[in-house]
Amino acid sequence: MKKNSYKKFFLFSLTIIICSFTYSQETRDKENKEKDIDEVVVTGQYQQQSVNKSIYQVEEISQEDMKTRAATTISDILSYYLNFITIPNSKNGDSEASLFGLDGQYFKVLIDNIPMVSDYGMGSNVDLTKINLDNVERIEIVRGSMGTDYGSNSLTGVINIITRKKINSKWKINGYLQEETVGKEYDWKEQGRHIQSFDISHSLSEKWYISIGANRNDFKGYFGNKEGKRYFENDGKRGYEWLPKEQWNSNALINYKSTNFNAFYNLQYLNELTNYYNPIVDYRSLSDGGLFTYASKDRNYKTDRWLHHLFLNAKLFNYLNYNGDFSYQKQSRKSRDYVYDIGMRETFGKKDAYKKYAGTEAWYTRGTFTSPSMSKFLSYQIGYEFNFIEGLRSANSSSIGGMNTSGFQKDLRKHLDNYDVFGSTEIKASPEISLKPGFRASFNTKFENQYSYSLAMKYQLSPNSNFRTEITTTNRTPNFDELYTYFVDTNHNVQGNEDLIPEKGYSSSIYWNQKFKSKDNFKGDITLSTLYINLKDRIELATVNMQPLEYKYLNVDKFKRWGVQLNSNMRINNIHFNLNASYFGVSRTLEDNINGIHITTPDNDYLYTFQLNSNLNYTLKKWGTTFSLFYKYNGKESSYVLDSKTDSYYLGKQDDFNLLDFSVRKSFFNKFIELTAGVRNIFDVKKVNTTAAQSGAHDGPIKSINLFYGRSYFAKLGFNFNI
Numbered sequence: 001m002k003k004n005s006y007k008k009f010f011l012f013s014l015t016i017i018i019c020s021f022t023y024s025q026e027t028r029d030k031e032n033k034e035k036d037i038d039e040v041v042v043t044g045q046y047q048q049q050s051v052n053k054s055i056y057q058v059e060e061i062s063q064e065d066m067k068t069r070a071a072t073t074i075s076d077i078l079s080y081y082l083n084f085i086t087i088p089n090s091k092n093g094d095s096e097a098s099l100f101g102l103d104g105q106y107f108k109v110l111i112d113n114i115p116m117v118s119d120y121g122m123g124s125n126v127d128l129t130k131i132n133l134d135n136v137e138r139i140e141i142v143r144g145s146m147g148t149d150y151g152s153n154s155l156t157g158v159i160n161i162i163t164r165k166k167i168n169s170k171w172k173i174n175g176y177l178q179e180e181t182v183g184k185e186y187d188w189k190e191q192g193r194h195i196q197s198f199d200i201s202h203s204l205s206e207k208w209y210i211s212i213g214a215n216r217n218d219f220k221g222y223f224g225n226k227e228g229k230r231y232f233e234n235d236g237k238r239g240y241e242w243l244p245k246e247q248w249n250s251n252a253l254i255n256y257k258s259t260n261f262n263a264f265y266n267l268q269y270l271n272e273l274t275n276y277y278n279p280i281v282d283y284r285s286l287s288d289g290g291l292f293t294y295a296s297k298d299r300n301y302k303t304d305r306w307l308h309h310l311f312l313n314a315k316l317f318n319y320l321n322y323n324g325d326f327s328y329q330k331q332s333r334k335s336r337d338y339v340y341d342i343g344m345r346e347t348f349g350k351k352d353a354y355k356k357y358a359g360t361e362a363w364y365t366r367g368t369f370t371s372p373s374m375s376k377f378l379s380y381q382i383g384y385e386f387n388f389i390e391g392l393r394s395a396n397s398s399s400i401g402g403m404n405t406s407g408f409q410k411d412l413r414k415h416l417d418n419y420d421v422f423g424s425t426e427i428k429a430s431p432e433i434s435l436k437p438g439f440r441a442s443f444n445t446k447f448e449n450q451y452s453y454s455l456a457m458k459y460q461l462s463p464n465s466n467f468r469t470e471i472t473t474t475n476r477t478p479n480f481d482e483l484y485t486y487f488v489d490t491n492h493n494v495q496g497n498e499d500l501i502p503e504k505g506y507s508s509s510i511y512w513n514q515k516f517k518s519k520d521n522f523k524g525d526i527t528l529s530t531l532y533i534n535l536k537d538r539i540e541l542a543t544v545n546m547q548p549l550e551y552k553y554l555n556v557d558k559f560k561r562w563g564v565q566l567n568s569n570m571r572i573n574n575i576h577f578n579l580n581a582s583y584f585g586v587s588r589t590l591e592d593n594i595n596g597i598h599i600t601t602p603d604n605d606y607l608y609t610f611q612l613n614s615n616l617n618y619t620l621k622k623w624g625t626t627f628s629l630f631y632k633y634n635g636k637e638s639s640y641v642l643d644s645k646t647d648s649y650y651l652g653k654q655d656d657f658n659l660l661d662f663s664v665r666k667s668f669f670n671k672f673i674e675l676t677a678g679v680r681n682i683f684d685v686k687k688v689n690t691t692a693a694q695s696g697a698h699d700g701p702i703k704s705i706n707l708f709y710g711r712s713y714f715a716k717l718g719f720n721f722n723i
Contacts (some may be wrong), residue, residue, distance in 0.1 A: 092274065099143075130247065139161055141157065146312075161254065183686075267306075379425070417444055429608050505559075527567040557590050564584075625664065674717075
């Protein structure tokens with residue numbers, strides 16, 4: 001990063017902070033005393049209700065939390081939550097999230113209660129860095145299996161993103177500019193992260209509401225130990241450790257609500273362009289004059305995603321409450337290759353046309369019929385959920401540095417349809433005890449029928465204390481790549497398996513929650529929980545032949561995870577503090593003989609990891625300023641890794657690391673203008689040493705993984721105009 005640009009960034013940020021304090025109004029409207037208003041949740045509920053009455057334990061991330069962190073994507077905010085981690089891919093710019101040690105195929109991402117489209121179908125393996133937060137009201141998280149409520153691929157939980165559908169004024173016009181360094185790298189044009197957002201909302205009447213918004217997130221990439229796209233030495237240093245990408249997110253919503261009817265239509269569109277710069281540099285001749293130049297074969301990745309969602313809520317026959325969701329979603333992934341003339345700083349010739357290498361098109365509908373309480377003791381819900389999904393993988397023989405675009409050698413277009421029916425009953429066994437048994441039957445065009453069962457219980461120990469427990473079964477269906485991959489050439493033999501069966505699993509959990517309150521403005525709560533996850537027939541890429549070396553996806557693994565977690569939350573006057581900790585262990589058991597090949601399997605003992613996070617907010621009401629600290633400790637991790645040379649497992653280990661962020665959020669001019677500035681990743685964590693990860697079928701264990709790009713600084717200047 002240029003020193004002058006670096007100084008300009010800090011002078012800009014510091015100037016705004018000083019001015020905002022200088023012009024802060026000395027006399028502000030008296031703050032309303034805080035009222036004890038229960039948070040409301042919808043995830044897994046028959047209807048929107050307070051989190052205290054929910055039979056499930058639901059975590060909520062509020063809009064205030066997102067603003068304090070200056071978070072732009074879901075990944076920005078979840079990275080500090082326990083048992084979440086996001087790992088970027090340096091080859092195509094995507095990211096993959098995991099929860100409780102299982103990747104994104106085991107938890108579902110929902111938008112207003114419907115699963116979100118991805119390369120792997122609906123709701124699973126969604127790239128959280130591609131979900132913008134601008135029109136999000138709150139995020140609800142339920143940990144543990146939700147198979148009866150939300151179907152397959154929800155073993156470790158669900159993330160439900162609730163969008164904003166009303167405002168408290170006639171007009172609301174808001175937006176912001178956000179500038180960030182990427183590590184130490186920053187300038188106005190070619191380094192750093194530059195974000196702009198604009199949103200307009202309007203209450204047409206008491207019944208009608210509309211909104212429209214757009215966001216641009218321009219990430220210029222992270223050089224790290226690389227030298228960027230203009231570097232011409234053929235020593236592997238050309239390019240970026242984190243690929244440059246530019247995202248455009250836009251959304252529009254119209255909502256109608258009357259006494260007995262509610263409907264909204266939500267439209268969201270994502271356009272993302274990612275640039276890959278090849279580290280291999282050629283010395284090639286030009287077509288005219290016999291001149292030579294340095295050039296490299298580079299690639300653009302383009303993602304387009306459309307989401308259409310129509311929601312209906314009505315009372316039928318003056319008795320049943322009907323909720324209906326109807327959605328059409330489409331995601332298209334394309335790439336194009338071109339030659340970049342490094343000497344001339346321009347494209348050599350014309351860029352190839354974009355070629356589609358992956359895509360998903362899905363029609364989705366879900367409906368629930370909920371009875372009002374038939375008595376003080378009983379209510380029920382029955383529902384249906386239909387998925388009609390078409391997946392595409394296109395053959396693309398071109399490769400860059402040995403990287404094939406898709407791993408498929410012929411065009412494949414496959415349908416995978418699912419027809420689910422489900423039902424549950426809430427039973428009020430006594431004023432203190434509520435029970436909720438549930439059942440789901442899933443009929444799939446590819447696999448045998450699957451069934452899920454659940455039983456949840458809530459016991460109110462006192463008005464301020466609750467005990468919850470639940471056990472739920474679910475399954476994970478094999479994804480497109482596991483079923484249909486066929487990547488065979490002189491150096492590779494990796495094949496999918498159409499005979500795979502769905503993985504089967506269940507989870508059980510216990511939660512105890514206690515709230516505290518005193519006369520001196522102290523409020524707090526403690527939640528102690530334990531969670532057990534059991535999964536069998538887990539799909540692994542296994543060795544099926546030694547000479548020549550061949551790999552195939554098989555159902556060979558058993559996975560278990562269990563542990564305890566403590567969450568505490570305290571607020572007194574202007575101080576808000578929480579401290580959370582978890583201690584979870586993982587056990588894996590694999591078959592010791594696969595297609596006649598003996599595999600030395602690891603012990604199935606539990607390998608434990610400790611995690612800790614804490615947030616501290618201090619508000620100066622006179623200045624309208626909040627100071628915040630966010631901390632997370634990720635303990636050492638261990639896991640067994642297959643050594644393909646010896647066909648045996650060894651115990652790999654990953655180092656621990658600490659994360660710490662600091663931010664200052666200041667509002668002035670009667671909250672018309674708001675500034676948030678701070679430091680991310682104060683401990684400057686970048687790569688984490690590991691021997692517990694495998695890079696691929698033919699590659700050995702890697703020595704480190706890129707998780708972060710070091711200490712960075714940000715400033716966000718927003719405006720909020722209400723009429």
